[in-house]
Amino acid sequence: MPNKVRATRPQYRCAECGFEFAKWVGRCSECQAWGSVEERGSATPLARIVAGAPTSKARPIGEVDIESARATKTGVDELDRVLGGGIVPGAVVLMAGEPGVGKSTLLLEVAYQWSSKVGRSLYLTGEESAGQVRLRAERTGNLHEEMYLAAESDLSAVLGQVDEVKPSLLIIDSVQTMSSMNVDGVAGGVSQVRTVAAGLIALAKERNLPVVLVGHVTKDGSVAGPRVLEHLVDVVLQFEGDRHSTLRLLRGIKNRYGAADEVGCFELRDDGIIGVPDPSGLFLSRRDQAVEGTAVTVIVEGKRPMLGEVQALVAKTNLPAPRRAVSGLDSARIAMALAVLEKRGKVNLFQKDVFTATVGGMKLTEPAADLAVVLAVASAEREIALPADLVVLGEVGLAGEIRRVNGVGKRLAEALRLGFTKALVPPDAGPLPEGVRALVAHDLFTALDVLGLNKGK
Template sequence: MAKTTTGRPRSSYACTECGWTTMRWVGRCGECQTWGSIADVGAPKLREVRTSAPTSRAVPIAQVNAQDAARAATGIGELDRVLGDGLVPGAVVLLAGEPGVGKSTLLLEVAARWAKAGRTTLYVTGEESAAQVRLRAGRTDALADDLYLAAETDLGTVLGHIEEVGPSLLVVDSVQTIGAAEADGSPGGVSQVREVTAALVRVAKRRGMAVMIVGHVTKEGSIAGPRLLEHLVDVVLAFEGDRHSGFRMVRATKNRFGPADEVGCFEMAENGIVEVPDPSGLFTSHRETPEPGTCVTVTMEGRRPLLAELQALVAPSALQVPRRTMHGVEAGRMAMVLAVLERRARHRLYDRDVYVSTVGGARVIDPGADLAAAVAVASAVTDTGLRGGVIAIGEIGLAGELRRVPGTDRRLAEAARLGFTEAVVPAQGVGSDREPRPTRDGRREVRSIGGLRVHSADTLAEALAVLGVQRGGRGEARADRLAAVPD
């Protein structure tokens, strides 16, 4: 044990977010980089661990019965897609989201459908009374004989309910409201959340019971509580959506039993939450004639192709530093796209305000939407509308080249299914048999895939020329005249 000059044990310090330890106090955690999270935990205690007899013998892995971990469907197809075709017995799922997004409504629906399948379910609420949950269950048709309800905030009492009811699914709403008498602090604190979650994980593994926990988020959007909370559970789901919009998305950020990049789509209705198995039409504006400054792309959310429309507005700026306002897209990536658009495609943006947004509240983080964003901005700059039924797919490099994105064939198939007629993609982005050959006029040949005419381009400038929104196009002079007119 390290000692000071006086012979007393030296204190150690630990991060309250991730558990990283150090022998001296520092202002920033060296593991999770969180400021002000280092606390004094006293002198380290070194003690020898005694050997004990194992409760069960170790067996060869081939002799373990895999049927003990067979998945069970929740009855909600979109949630099963995200979980990996259902819940695994003994799995602990953390569902986090902003207040009012619909976490409790979704898990109450899951509990009801699980119980209607003849499986015992226990729903523990620490934020509402039993009567309030019963009222919401009646409104959303979430009543079932095998669904048990308990309003408790003490961990010991919750464990007693589990032993009495014997459920195969436990829903806890929420982990921040449950307190453990053995842990320090008040419910919702770091020590309390860690102890409560660890206890629920232990009982879930011992009984083979699936557990779904509601978690809060901070004002920055991260999951509230210690970072260790995400390491303890098996699955972490983020419930996203604007409270002013009915559309919701469940995104997996960690999944030990399935893909960690799947997305489920839902819609809040008067009678509860409803699945949206085909959400592509929710993110487009459905105009017959596209307006200048709009472009449609196809993004990949896990294995699912989704249509997204990006809109751009470019206006003269009266500020020394023009505005760059982004909604639904990454500001840093859009700044790169605007720089490439100005340097490689010669579009003047340095003295103009640029606004870029998505339709329907979609959040686009796929690099394959770079080309559509650039086309939308170029269309707004030149005041030129695209031809009807056109989509753009591709990642843009700093040299102005177009890079191939994964799942191009699936994206094009989805666009063709929804009635689009033309697409612009990077060269070598369609199939892998051969590179598109250039035609006599220097452009690459046009392919047809499922009735969709596919244009290939090597660079951003070439793609803009194919779509007719390049510098010096038919709308450029009119856009310059509009920019020169004083208010």
């Protein structure tokens, strides 16, 4: 008897995370999203697939032209640093951030610089009117005759604007406000965002047109919309900053054309946004003499070393549960550091409030800042100031040991440039720059002893 052909069952895939199911379910068990599972259709055997004509001819890799993939500088140096030297033709960049952080202001600066140095730019807004964007551009001094502006929220209208203007850079603000008439659902929904993003990506690749998309974020800071959006685009940037600070950081989350861990620094002002090529001074307090409860460390953001200052205040309290307030630091890591300081460093924090914070709105999450935190708290509790020209580096373990961190030489070279000539470092720190006096400590108790913090009050 001839073999019977077994009927293929339809497959289902989650639009959020791409997880596949054998049958339809209302909630994805992988990413816990509701209503995101869609039918893909019956699986087609390989024998039934008809071979099509190739879209491009395969050539030896050495003969592939690389000129079309070279990056073009946007004119904003800090953005070019994060992008890996500039924006590549045909690349799609997704820039996400909280409302009011300065995404639109930065992209207006990008459009102005691009129009001044490269060619025509087209800025399409779906969140504001063209007049509102025009007023902001005038206030920040970003007006140029090669900058084109329109308010659009339909994908077909966006394509029509591109055909008419013929820009060399396209900016969409934002992707969540765009919609397509060919897909059901409201703007910002899963299906709409996926369809709009796919259409804009196809436009970018077909015409070799760089496209920058503005994206919204959720409450936890992740990019809003389907997770597949981050997989489709070439570059994902996170624009972040504190509302009470003028400092803004642009972090690379994904980059197909360069390093994905680079960071750019900006300062948001009333007259616009400017890059900060040397941000270390923003995170240090200005004083003529040393003050107890402060310690300076050096962190590395991407490939850039930056100095940061940790401040601590220890005060007696009559409350049964002393307070532990944290600003700019990881609260869980601070709790661990304080426990190690009490147990291994013999610093009494019983019935005492401990407040720790950073300067300038900096967020210190790197383990290299552990030693600075515990020394700042010990300095505040003992009321003994650390030397004003001292930086401290090291990760503190639960046993009180001080562990080595990466790039000690590069960190201390940056500290020396800003006038810090002493460094408390873990053992085996490697070669250090000339002009830096190294103080080596194997454990926390030794570090306190070297700095004279074991003398008590």
